[in-house]
Amino acid sequence: MKRLANLTNGIIKENPVLVLVLGTCPTLAVSTQASNAVGMGIAATAVLLGSNIFISLLRNIIPDKVRIPCYIVLIAGFVTVAQMIVQAYAYSLYEALGIYLPLIVVNCIILGRAEMFANKNGVLDSALDAIGMGAGFTLTLLVMASIREILGSGTWFGMQVPWLVDNNVSIMTMAPGGFIIFGCMIALVNKITKGKGRGSSDAGCEGCPSAAACGKVAEQEVSL
């Protein structure tokens, strides 16, 4: 039962994007088209799965002092593998994701899960956590990209949506549309969870799990 919770937590209760507010950069950037969103989601999930499994396996070997550099190297390794595979077998996705593909390295969801979950839990639990979190990330991206693509381009996965094709609101696929839709989605989650999500508070760095990775930020911010 607990195992199952590890899997489902990421999808709803601890949704990485909408509740934990992590990985905002790729969420906003690649959610212009549903197909890109799914591609990005799968790539990030694969990296997360790989890094979570390996970090969990190595959690007793990696000395605490250098754990962050070790995690970063591991994650960067998986990202590069993902990059090569996408470039070789899905070139149009590679072009569409552009710089955001290598930037999965600094996606705080991945480092955050390594720090918060994988280095404290067993391999199976970490793998389930990765799949759940990845699914939550992918689903959120897909929903957001669907809204933006349908409203902004009048298409969905490239299929034309009647009427909207000729009456699209192209600002939705541009930068402001990303901010607006993201804001509205977090507001909706706030409404449903009655303000339990972190989205209702300020997105300060204190709440970011990478803050721990950043060193002393958490305590220093207070002393400011």
Added chain:
Amino acid sequence: MKNDFIKPILVLSLICLVISGALAVTNNVTEPVIASASEQREETAKFEIIPDAEGFIDIDAEGLPTTITEAYSTTNNVGYVFIITANGYGGDVRIICGIDNEGRMIRCSALQQSETKGLGSRVAEPSFQDQFIGVDKRLEGVEAISGATISSSAYIGAIRDVFAAYELITGRG
């Protein structure tokens, strides 16, 4: 105490080594696939520009404009294909275009571009690219996109280079 210092460095270096090794292996597998896929795409792009062509021959001429990265003639002599890189300001645009034996543009299109979305990226749209169809080196009737003059001027400049290269290769004016 000594162990406290050495162990972290050792583990980190080991992880770096193992990861680099794994990447080298993956790279060995994917590199040929990436290379052949990229060749395939350029080949398809060339045939899209001149569908009548039976095959393409690489031209290696001296003194071509530096923007021209590749030049091809056709085996059945129906025209020439050029691949050029034009510098915009948000990035650069790779353009492929074909010229027939009368010195007229058959068609040109952007292979890839990283211009600002919705602005400079309009150079990749048919409304801009189609105006080059059938023009000769005087580029009559070709207009830059207002509000995206740098990108479109770069594109037009690249097309001029193509005609210059064409003249150089064929010796025709």
Added chain:
Amino acid sequence: MDFRLLVIILMSAVLVNNYVLRQFLGICPFLGVSKDLKNATGMSIAVIFVMLMATAVTWPIQVYLLDRNNLGYLQTIVFILVIAALVQLVETVLKKYIPALYVALGVYLPLITTNCAVLGVTIANFTRTTPYNFIESMVNALGSGLGFFLAMVVFSGVRGRVESSEPPKPFEGLPITLISAAILSVAFFGFNGVIENLFG
């Protein structure tokens, strides 16, 4: 050296292709540290500083080490390690020799390792078909950093007003901040024609 090209690279990085408002890089600090002007300025200066340093170090590494030995695929891993080490180094040096600057910037430095804008700019220098040369890369880094600075400073002003407003309950906090970021992003559309009109 084409001076006009350098100015175009700089201006387009600051205004037209603004990292935060156009390319969504560095959103976390943009939302997290923009609450008051002092923090926003400190963070941005640290980002500009690290971006310039990181570019100065990664450019030669990519060109002389990775490309020459056909190791281009190690780019991501090497760059992120270089940035992490660099941030650590800068922090140590500042702490020891320029304590005043450390007090001002030190807090923000560790945050920057995982700031995608920094890794972004170092990679972006090489993603073009004709990569930027060293000077162009440095100018691009400076422009991207200044763009981040501009977005942060302007947004900290906007946030001052937003904080005192009373939006509908579910919109309180992050959502209303994002909506105001959207409006600022629309405002930046106004810069679209600037470069074209100045240099076209």
